[in-house]
Amino acid sequence: MKFTLSWLKTHLATDADLPMILKALTDIGLEVEGVENPAEKLGAFKIAKVLSAERHPQADKLQVLTVDHGDGNPLQVVCGAPNARAGLVGVFGVEGAVVPANGMVLKKTAIRGVESNGMMCSFRELELGDEHDGIIELAAHAPVGQNYAAWAGLDDPVIDVSITPNRQDCMGVRGIARDLAAKGLGTLNAIVVPVIEGVGPGPDVRTDDPEGCPAFFARTVTGVTNGQSPEWMARRLKAIGQKPISTLVDITNYIMIDLGRPLHVYDMAMLKGPLVARKGRSGEQVLALNGKTYTVDPTMTVIADDEAVHDIGGIMGGEHSGATDATTQVLIECAYFTPEHIAMTGQKLTLTSDARGRFERGVDPAFLDDGLSIAADLVMKLCGGTASEATRAGQPPLTPKKVSYDPARCLGLAGVDVPAAEQKRILQSLGFTVEGDESRVEYQDGMPVSIAGDWTVTVPTWRRDVDGWPDLVEEVVRIVGLDHVPSTPLPREPGVARPTATPEQLMERRVRRTAAARGLSEAINWSFISEKEAASVGGGAWTLANPISEDLKVMRPSLLPGLLSATRRNMDRGAPSIRLFELGRRYGADKERAAVGFVLAGEKAPRGWQSGKAQGFTAFDAKAEVIALLGAAGAPVANLQNFGEASAAYHPGQSGTLRLGPKVVLAEYGVLHPSLAKQFGLTGMVVAGEIFLDAIPARRKTGFMRAPYAPPALQAVKRDFAFIVPEAVEADALVRAVKGADKKAIVEARLFDIFTGAGVEEGHKSLAIEVTLQPGEKSFSQEELDAISTAVVKAAAKLGGTLRG
Structure with missing residues (x-):
């Protein structure tokens, strides 16, 4: 979620500077992923005026300009832009400036034998747009010599915030401003919802799919003139990476980012009959605004007229009925789509959009009328026209959620003692309605004690994620600040603390530390692998009925596939020596089993003047690792027997197993089989091993004391x-x-x-x-x-x- 600092301040009246706002965002759980100020990379670019323009003596398409950049010393500049001419006011990069688009450092140079100092720039070169047909043309009154970014209002930091899936209210700038106001960084400005007296009846719309689209509100605006967005709107959209398209389209995108309310506009001239929200029909297709054609099915909600589907409901509109420069009458759609239906449709079609990201989180169901009025008002102000009355088909889910809350639970659950009055202020500033007694007096040990009474808290319609009193505690604590949560140790029994780790956990800890001490790096891989990878190590017994991907369909019967894939990725990145291990679970026919796997590949030791030729790993290196890790796991290493070749994953004659007797296999190791190495794209000598921790016999319980160490009296x-x-x-x-x-x-x-x-x-x-x-x-x-x-x-x-x- 991106927004500019000035955009935030249209909703938040605050004197806080950027560092304070960034810290507050992180404190309240809105992680700041990045901050970028376009003005910083444009500091060396000035407003300049072309005094003269003459044809280059050696090139017909080049001109030699004399440029005044405000220091009283005009410079000669060679320029190839077709619109370069005397009297033009544009943007000039002085010597030493770095062009943002390509990182080129401007310096004095000769172009076709003519000296050139600096460069007149285009929008694309300054990363301010895609226009590259000519250099930037500014108004004639633009002040020559002034910094262009400051004059153009580009000194406006862009803040990128990571929004977790449960915070649907922060998918708009206003929601973020509301949180900051609750934190105490300012006051939330009142939102102005225009009152529109509609002329004539509203459009003919309805919803035949109350499960997927419970509510479908709409207005028409007649007599509009579409064109380019006003500069203030285009600048904000471009700053956050949104490409301005046209005023009508940009209005819907602006409201979506500003208020978290997705909308869509249809060209009424392209619609045939009433507009209906209904289930898709098998085989129906829609050409979406991204230029791709999608086939819908009866599980999906679509918006259609009598002839065709015009919209994948809540995700993306269709290209056929979208607004164009020729549009004169539009229908503004403001609908509520069920989050679960949106999520399933998006997954089926593998289609993402800004609208989907908001609808599947859950937009405010009480903001349909207001959102529609705000959109219609903007359309009339920027494009002209007359709005109709609103048509309201269906009913959004508006049943309020009420939660019983005792403020004392904040201390009990989170360990933070927040006064009841402050808790009430925080909840109310976040939009919650709090009802109930402020406090009551009870007697404890004969003394009167003021205790907050139970509250009934009504959850605002834009907070779909709040269900119970622990959620209210979370709201209070995150606004107070997670850094105020004390670090409180768990209570201990008097005397020696009881061990909390099981013997198996202690054993795994020893094995992990031993592997790391021997120079192996730990890998953590998925427990799911593809059917092909499972077949390469003997096949998997557990197959998922609903995998997240075909490549993650089988529960791994061995740790080797994941380690070999990680080895290939390291090889692809040029790692000279690869030493990986993983401690995890493998899944057999009867149950999951603990295991340790490792892979050694590449150079055993780096090539140097002492070592000479670089050496690779051998099966004996794998055996050494197996024995060391078995020893750390508590296996009776002195009693192990080598039983020759291992499973089919290893090279015949260059592998083995370590056992306790013929039947108890503790580990296998050796050189990887050539066919398996080829399957995973591995080259060179690759050795591996796998230790079956569940097969190691448990130690006998002999008490907590070790036998005293008694060194032999005589020399061996x-x-x-x-x-x-x-x-x-x-x-x-x-x-x-x-x-x-x-x-x-x-x-x-x-x-x-x-x-x-x-x-x-x-x-x-x-x-x-x-x-x-x-x-x-x-x-x-x-x-x-x-x-x-x-x-x-x-x-x-x-x-x-x-x-x-």
Whole structure:
């Protein structure tokens, strides 16, 4: 919602400056998205007069001008505008000025061998309109040398406010002014509704669709002359990005922005018979004002005559019956459309408009007569003509909502102690009617205490969003200021506070922190994916009956599709190294399950003079991340077993699963399958993994105390063994076998080298394992060490391993 500062002040009598107004808007819940002052970028552009104009000696379409810009030193300017001539008063950009349209810095230059200083400008170059046929022509009396923006009244900041869907009353400048007045920034000016004595009967209109269009009010104005809007109206509309079209059309747009009341004008010469609000008929089409043709159906409300549909009710008018320069008689429509019907029609037709944005929020149903009178009055003042009487078909929903309210609830719900009198002032200034006792006296502990009585609050017709007393508390608190809401901690039990997080939440917190500490960035993706993406990871079990999009139709069976899409977006933006993880839910056939997924792509480390060629990620990098995250989740990492290839999402031979026994799969990892990588548009080596948090066995409850740390009294002993084993033997299996050779003495075993080549026969490999031995009460003797070594060699022999010589 955009408006200018001067426009706001037509409704709000205030001395507040721009910073105060911007702060107040944010304080009352109307977030300011931006402020732009056109005068700031036009500070170097002056009013100038062309003293002479001669043909350029080297170009027929160029002229050499002598320009007086007010400093007593006329400048020579080369200009190609067809309307450049001696005596013209226009806008001149001095040397050093920046042209708003293209960012060009003006400087002294030679054009076809003739020196040129600065530039005479067009409206488009100054971003003041689309006109570019020639340079700006001002009135002959315009003061030469004065700043153009200041003289033209362009020093008027444009404020852009974000309006939440529940604040339909702030979809007009007046509603925003009303809120600021309630905040105390000024006084709301009274709105003047003209009294129009209509001549002759009103137009023949009716509503046959009371559900979609309960009320249809209209007047005709005969003898109008359409043309360009007055300068004040065109300037305001252009300032907020609305393109002026003609006076009749601009009046409806102006009232919509000014008062939040959408209207529409029809050329009476194009209508055949009475104008009716009715349900659409299957196959009916309308050519809308945006130049597109739309097909309506019986769920939509349309405005039609005897021959054709002229309007998609409440959303957009038709091109056929719109006002043109030849229009001499118009019908002004001021109708009330049901918000829910407007929203559904807009969604079906994928059609948005300023009118739809207001009608689907809910316009003021009590403002039909007044809005129609204001529009007809403006038409007669600006276009001439005579208005008819008003025709009122149907009845808008005007049943008032009444809410019982106790002012003490403001403190109880919001924690802000606002006096009852101030609450009453705020509500009344917002348009609410407050009835009831001011206060009553009760005795507490023998002392008289004044307590506010219960009120009956009537909700204004323009506040469709207010339903109960909590809404009234919200109104009071936002006007007082959300910064006055105290930060009050929740009550705690005496002593140690009870934990509020569940074990599952604590586990997820550890996993999230561990992933971040290892250099992974968290991604948050939709839980919905497309059917094609779901099929790529085995298919989804849950399909939505009413998805918001075909691309968000299936509940994800895996976290990988979302992560892979995010990886592609990062690749498209040139990210050299991508490390993403997500902690969320995947959806199986029986229930949702907690999981962690990650993707590593691009360069493992940046290329440099030390590292040489940039290296990519491998399946071993994925395995390392899986083990680290499983450890953070509390899984018994030391007991995990590697069971070879993972699901079809991974590359055969370059992937694996980590399990507790053959059936309990805790994670899968590896290089992404080439076909899946191609489907998501990924290039290079991409590795990924997914951890199934729900499969991790819960820890036994052993109390709140950890066992005391008891470091061993004696130093550990390390021994290295290198075994020649068949290539088919997995290193993990050999490490487990070695570790199990003497479970009492051997506390750790790890693989530190793999070798194939000279000295190792074909079909075999050398695996080197470091074994850590921990003595207990006394040091190992040589005989004990030899016995342990013999046991290690025998354990390796069971897998076909022999000690390497």
